[in-house]
Amino acid sequence: MSDVDQVAPHRRLGVMLFADIVDYTRLMGDDEIGTWHAVKERLQIFKQLAHECDGEVQQVSGDGLFLLFGSAMAAVGCAMKIQKQMRMLNEGIPEERQILFRIGINLGEILFDDGQVGGDSVNIAARIETYARPGQVCISAAVYDQVCDKLAFGYSYLGAQRLKNVREPVDIFQVQEDATAAAMTTGLRRAATPEQPNRPLVPEASVVVLPFRFQGSDPAWHWLADGFTDDITTSLSRFHDFFVISRNSAYVVGGASETPLHAARELGVRYVVAGTVRIAGKRVRIGIQLIDAERDRTIWGEQYNREFDNILELQEEITQIIVSATAVSIHVSEWERLQQVGPSDLRAYSLVLQGQQHIFHYTRDENRRARLLYESALRVDPHYARAMAAKSRTLNIDWRYSWTEMRDKALDTALNLAQSAIEVDPTDARGFGELGFAHLYRKEHDAALSAYRRALVLNPNDADLMSDMADALAHSGEAAEAVALLDKAKRLNPFYPDQYLWHLGGAFYKLGRYEDAVHTINSMQNPTEGRRILAASYAQLGRLVEAQREAAKILEAHPTFSVERWAAVQPDRLESDTMHFVEGLRKAGL
Structure with missing residues (x-):
């Protein structure tokens, strides 16, 4: 690479204005010569007004212009003058023959390199222009902040718009010549002072x-x-x-x-x-x-x-x-x-929501943090059924991974908490879901499936409950039904977590669909907890090098792992299902 190629482009803060003629192709098709002369006249006026406002014309293409300004006030003021002049020129012309401009303005860093101008801010300005109605001007929030209390216009908030190839939504405003009319439209409301931030409209x-x-x-x-x-x-x-x-x-x-x-x-x-x-x-x-x-x-x-x-x-x-x-x-x-709320603002619901961010990491410390948050929620509201149900699951997980010294009592306590949650609120589907989870690991399969069915009657739209019930079905000898239910859960929840794939991989393994199990577990964002299924599936396929690699990773995550211990944890109704899994793990070298 040459020294010239390595020179970084120069950056400068500036205001970008993009303008485009509405229906230019149609106008040219209807009257090519007449449109050519009308557009030429208006572009000349556009450039003249821009020059008077200290604007710098960067590019003119058949139906559009790209200008740079040194200030947001100059750019917006100029744009409004231009639109006013264009309205005057259109007076007396049939509507279908009028020349109308859309204008979009943004403020940000601009890249300059050997006469070329570009950068993300320039792209955003071009996208904003497409949101302007014919004869109107749209601006970004960055421009609005500079002009809202300095120019005698009104501003209608058009919302946070997702622009093509722009990562974050951009707040867009339409500039209104009549400030009174703009006062009746939606606005972007912000805190009046740092000491008075916006508060939640309601706590829930x-x-x-x-x-x-x-x-x-x-x-x-x-x-x-x-x-x-x-x-x-x-x-x-x-x-x-x-x-x-x-x-x-x-x-x-x-x-x-x-x-x-x-x-x-x-x-x-x-x-x-x-x-x-x-x-x-x-x-x-x-x-x-x-x-x-x-x-x-x-x-x-x-x-x-x-x-x-x-x-x-x-x-x-x-x-x-x-x-x-x-x-x-x-x-x-x-x-x-x-993430932006202080501890003094947290209520029971908020504490449970925080706990949910810890519980599914499946580590001893994260499970403990989740339980402490649920217990804090219960101190705020001792009759909060959701917190009781959530705490029930932490005890179940403690039992599964031997993270408690009172392992013999953990499952009983988990069951009692789930039952208490149902007594407090018999209409909450999640309470019945945790009851099903507790029954499953006590190997009370009929009671587990009954609880899950009751949960889905109460809320047939909860995809997480479907995933948990599918796991219970797989452990109850109904793996094919589990796969069908998990497919439905994934359709209902386009943002499904890894746990769905973990459950699906387990169901595929029970059906002997090892390639499907491998593909599913490898699709997890973090396959740590799916590696047992992955190792066993590779082993059953005869891919022993890959199976042994996964076995090593299992021991890295769970140094005390043993096949005998995990076989005792598996809540399978059929002993043949447990032995099938043990066989795969042993073939993998565990």
Whole structure:
């Protein structure tokens, strides 16, 4: 590489303006010569006004311009002058022949190298321009912060938008010439002073499902949009962690609100589910967004395009997927929020949520930390069923890995805690789930499956419960049913954790599907706890070098591991299943 190639580009803070003519291709196709002259005239005016505002033209292409400014105020002021001048030029011209510009502005570091200009900030400016309506100007939050209280314009908040090839969402504002009109639109609310930060709107993980909007010409299908709204509201209410706004309140406020963020403020909730239903021929398209109203950002969104023969079955399937993915996304968002909350603000729910971040690491210290957090939650609320159920699992894990000196009593205590959780709240599915888990490792298989079935009746949308029940099915001699249930759990929870794959790999092994087991465990982000299945599967396939490599890693993670001890832990109904696993482990050299 030459010395010239190694020279780093020069960086400079600046303001970037991108402008683009709306429907340029159509205009040229309709009247090529007339459009050419009209565009040429307007580009000349554009450049003249930019020069008067100390703007520097970097690039002009057929229908667009790229300019640099030294200040945000100069760039925004110039953009608004340009749009005003363009409106004057369009007066008296038929709407379909008017020349309209979209303008986008961003502030950030710019890279300069041998006459070339680029960088991430430049890309963002170009993407922001596409959000501007014809004849309008859009700016980034960085620009807004510089001009909001200095220029006599209004600013409408368009939300935190995910721009193509840009990692983090970008807050975008539309500049309004009439500040009074802008005052009636949604805004990005920030703390007035550092001493008065925004507080949670309500202590719980609160959510409202706004009425789904029907997009189509046949009003006879409006019922489908209402059906999704009702079903998702009812299903989310089965998650006892959530505070779900009633259907009636959602319809009253949602129908009157201009935006989901406005509805959230009216109802005092953190999260908003908003969706659309479109019918076209024999196809239905359902769009969904989950919005964090406190942080003004979309945290999950998806579209489902399906042909429908049985519309009710389709509605049930998509509702389950939406509900499960929404629940997982809210839990992840709440955990992120906890990272910024001081200890004095933690309540019982927050403590349980923190514990969940430790329990599934499957180490002695992490399991102990989880239990301490659950016990703290019970000190805050001695009748909190979810904390009782969660503590039950820590005792079960202690028993499984021999991490307690009172091992003989650990399973009994785990069972008693799960039963207490059910007595306190017999409608919480997670309590029955932990009861099933406790019964399983006591090798009370019928009682375990009965508890899991009861849990899924209470909440058929909880994919984590499905995964746990599938593991119980596999250990009860029903591995094929376990695989089918795990496939459903993965569909319902697109963000499924490694535990689903661990359970699935175990079911594949029991079925003798060793290649599938290897592929599944290798798909785990952290296969530490799946290595027993991996080693045994490699061994059964005759791939002994790989089996021995995995066996060494098992001993590295669990130095006291022994096949006899693990055989005693396995909660298999069929002794042949246990012996099958022991055989694989021994072939691997354990």
